[in-house]
Amino acid sequence: MENNILNYKTFGKGEPLVVLHGLFGSLDNWQSIAKTWANDYQVVLVDLPNHGKSYHTDSFSYDQMATAVLELCDHLKFDSINLLGHSMGGKTAINFAVNYPDRIKKLIVVDIAPKAYPPHHDEILEGLHSLNPNELSSRKEADEKLALKIENVGVRLFLLKNLKRNDQGGYEWKMNLPLLTESVSSVIGTNKIPFPISTPTLFVRGGQSNYILDSDFDFIFENFPNAAIETIENAGHWVHAEQPEQLDQLVTSFLS
Numbered sequence: 001m002e003n004n005i006l007n008y009k010t011f012g013k014g015e016p017l018v019v020l021h022g023l024f025g026s027l028d029n030w031q032s033i034a035k036t037w038a039n040d041y042q043v044v045l046v047d048l049p050n051h052g053k054s055y056h057t058d059s060f061s062y063d064q065m066a067t068a069v070l071e072l073c074d075h076l077k078f079d080s081i082n083l084l085g086h087s088m089g090g091k092t093a094i095n096f097a098v099n100y101p102d103r104i105k106k107l108i109v110v111d112i113a114p115k116a117y118p119p120h121h122d123e124i125l126e127g128l129h130s131l132n133p134n135e136l137s138s139r140k141e142a143d144e145k146l147a148l149k150i151e152n153v154g155v156r157l158f159l160l161k162n163l164k165r166n167d168q169g170g171y172e173w174k175m176n177l178p179l180l181t182e183s184v185s186s187v188i189g190t191n192k193i194p195f196p197i198s199t200p201t202l203f204v205r206g207g208q209s210n211y212i213l214d215s216d217f218d219f220i221f222e223n224f225p226n227a228a229i230e231t232i233e234n235a236g237h238w239v240h241a242e243q244p245e246q247l248d249q250l251v252t253s254f255l256s
Contacts, residue, residue, distance in 0.1 A: 006072045007053035009045045012038025015105075016081040017255070018069065019045050020089030023187055024124070024159060024175060026052030030086075033244045040252065041082070046072065048089065050176035057176070060183035062191065066095040073103060082255055084108040086240065087211075094191045097199050107201040108251055111209050111237050113216045114191035114223065121184055123150060124159065128177060133163060134170040142171070154238075193223045201227040202254045204247065206235035228254070 009027055011034050019030050027045035034043040047054035049068050057064065069092065073081055082105050085093030090112035097107050127149035136142050139160060146156050166172045180187070201224045205212035212220075212229070220227055230250050235243040 004055070004071070005075050006049065006055075006068055007047040008072060008076075009034075011035055011043040011045075012041055014041045015255075016073075016076070016078045017041040017043045018073070018078075018081045018083050019043060020048060020069065020083070020085035020092050021046070021051065022087030022089050023121070023180070024051070024162060025086075025089075026161065026174070028052070028161060029158070030240060033240050033248060036244075036248050037251065041255070044072075044076065048092065050179055052174055057179070060179060060186050062091055062095040062186075063099065065092045066099050069096055070100055070103065079103070080105045082106045082108070084110065084251065085112075086110040087112050087237065088187055091187075091191055094193070094197075097197050097201075098191070098193060098195075101197070101199060104199055106255060107197075107199045108204065108254065109201065110204045110247070111206050111211045111239055113203075113212045113220060114193060115216065115219065116190040117188040117211075119184065119188065121188075124155070125181055125184070127156075128159060128173075129181070133172050134166065134168065136163075136171045139163065196222070197224050198226055199224075200254075202250065203227060203229045204239060204250055205229065205231050206237055206239045206242070207231050207233040208236045209239075211237055 021029050027047050030045050034045055037043045048065055049057050080103055083093045090109040094114050097104050127146050130149050131145055142160055143156055150156050162173050162175045163171045164174050232239055232243045232246045239247050
């Protein structure tokens with residue numbers, strides 16, 4: 001992989017569908033559902049900057065990440081894409097639609113609104129910083145130590161996907177934890193939308209999630225006049241993991 005191009009994996013053939021993960025995530029989080037979409041589309045899963053196997057940077061901004069996605073599209077010779085983003089990836093996708101409207105056909109934003117959120121990552125960050133990866137002897141030990149800070153098993157398993165072996169026999173973080181820690185206020189900040197986005201857009205929210213509220217609808221429709229908002233019941237923030245079949249149906253119907 002070229003140093004200045006984001007790490008990615010492709011599945012299937014056809015019209016491009018580019019998928020962007022959320023904070024502390026990676027393209028691996030979307031592989032199962034990507035293989036379903038690959039029956040009809042060329043699905044491109046992306047590691048955003050400072051995540052997964054992609055390069056690290058010295059600063060964080062959504063414009064910067066949107067530009068990195070554009071550079072990947074140029075590398076893959078995509079003139080126009082369908083773009084799906086979850087959480088932080090959704091905010092990145094929105095910035096892409098603002099900055100490069102001629103390069104996007106349809107936009108799908110999963111369980112995030114283009115607004116500022118109150119701080120809510122303290123427990124996760126405290127847990128991550130409680131680990132010294134280089135001193136770990138196994139993933140089991142990492143999970144046991146992380147459990148002292150984070151009770152939810154699923155969250156721990158998700159976070160521990162960021163560990164990789166190093167040459168010294170210990171572990172290290174794939175993600176750029178120092179930068180992400182200092183940039184959390186930017187991650188949860190609002191999107192700048194200087195004009196209404198005319199791109200056909202689907203917002204998908206989990207019925208048990210509080211990321212997109214009923215009170216956000218008017219603001220969303222003002223800024224996305226060609227938007228639809230759908231709710232997937234019995235799903236929280238991790239819609240693609242909790243109700244993949246329902247998400248598959250909504251996305252496939254919207255793109256067809």
